[in-house]
Amino acid sequence: MIFTLFYDGRCPLCVAEMKQLMQADHQGLLRFEDIMQPDFTARYPHIVPEKASAILHGQQEDGTLLLGLDVTELAWRSVGQKRWIRLLRWPGIRIVADFCYRIFAKHRYRFSALLTGQAQCEACTLPRTAQEAPSCPLPTIKTTKSAIKSKE
Numbered sequence: 298m299i300f301t302l303f304y305d306g307r308c309p310l311c312v313a314e315m316k317q318l319m320q321a322d323h324q325g326l327l328r329f330e331d332i333m334q335p336d337f338t339a340r341y342p343h344i345v346p347e348k349a350s351a352i353l354h355g356q357q358e359d360g361t362l363l364l365g366l367d368v369t370e371l372a373w374r375s376v377g378q379k380r381w382i383r384l385l386r387w388p389g390i391r392i393v394a395d396f397c398y399r400i401f402a403k404h405r406y407r408f409s410a411l412l413t414g415q416a417q418c419e420a421c422t423l424p425r426t427a428q429e430a431p432s433c434p435l436p437t438i439k440t441t442k443s444a445i446k447s448k449e
Contacts (some may be wrong), residue, residue: 298357355372
């Protein structure tokens, strides 16, 4: 089963997570599509880039669309890592996690600036699958302490 993730290629944190997923995807189960690419709408007319920018979108092979943390959880489950994310889908926790995710998604460029030193990056087109070679360098995530020190 192939699962397609629609990510913001201008968000350093988003790109960094997609890179981690790609590196963990040894079975080629994930496909990565940058919603900021000029040909995105032509290739995926059913995905509105503005909506996909507001909340992470993912699509299962059968066409089922998932949103937000459901995408994150399925992607990490598919590669057999970060099992703790499943806790975020439990009833009760799910409501709070989804609320926090929406705040993060809305302010992801600010969080990126704090954690990577870079609010946005030039669109970085990752390969669409783990089998393709990476096409650009990706940002590193600073620890909170080092990010704060660099701001002083």
